[in-house]
Amino acid sequence: MKSSKNMDSKVIIYDDVCPLCKAYTSGFVQAGWLRPENRIGFAEAPPELIRRIDVDRARHEIPLYDRATGETLYGKEALFFIIGEAIPVFKPVFRLRLFRAIVFGLYQIITYNRRIIANSRPPANGFDCAPDFNGFYRWLYIGIMGVFASLLLYRAAPVVDLSSTILALLTGIAIIRGCFIERFSMQTDYFGHLATVLFIIAMLNFSLQNFPLTVLATTCLGIWLFYRRIKGLRSQLW
Known part of the structure; x- marks a missing residue:
């Protein structure tokens, strides 16, 4: 499956010491939903790209940055956009309040505990996007x-x-x-x-x-x- 044209200018920046983040963003690439060059780890992201996003928010919600417009989607909104572009039939589901509330709760639990779940350590070099303790x-x-x-x-x-x-x-x-x-x-x-x-x-x-x-x-x-x-x-x- 090829990525949609709306994804051509999108870049997802993931926690590259988190196996969970590596796995699902790699899955997007393997499925053809995202181009390989549009998937970048925080440690290897250029400083000019990091400056264009809300770094503190990005530590807790994965950012999807649009190089063309400068807009950034975070967390579940970024995931909804990627999946919705690949499988449009899901878009109405992603707009349901109950579904969004459930996904938000699950996302918060996973993102604040991802370093515990995957037992990952801070990177030796580069930016450490570990979430705050909650x-x-x-x-x-x-x-x-x-x-x-x-x-x-x-x-x-x-x-x-x-x-x-x-x-x-x-x-x-x-x-x-x-x-x-x-x-x-x-x-x-x-x-x-x-x-x-x-x-x-x-x-x-x-x-x-x-x-x-x-x-x-x-x-x-x-x-x-x-x-x-x-x-x-x-x-x-x-």
Whole structure:
């Protein structure tokens, strides 16, 4: 599918240390909705392009800049425009208030937690477009991940045994350790990583519940993933 003429002058500037941002913007290119040269990472974006956008807003909402008009669309509006140009039948849906409200909420949860979800680090060089810390959306994300992980593990409960007790014990220990982190933002980072890992474990347990030693294997995997994720926080654990 070729990109529409309306997309020829559009440039999307994405967080190039965020695997999520890389994946979906690359998907736009692979689908033919966006030209490869019209997809630029923040670290490689020329200074004159950065000066033309609201940098503070762009850290939280991905910008789609129009070189011809100088107009910039941000966040969900940028995504709606790209998808709407590629698949016009969706344009009426994108105008529905309820749909826009739902997408806005999901977008906020993801954008404020994208560095936690993908476990990405600041770039070595160039502009770091990390979002500000937002306690509301961080705890909302932790709560959502916790609920989904609990539901998935509950569904898998009939086929788990001692291994599930070990998982629950280790989770309890991890939660207690997190309570001793002094800085609030670091504490929520810690619990955000923990919630993400628990969700991954729950998904694997639910998907592979008929295989032997699933919980034990996924628990070991979860310990390794969690250890990797909290490298920068370990000095704050006690």
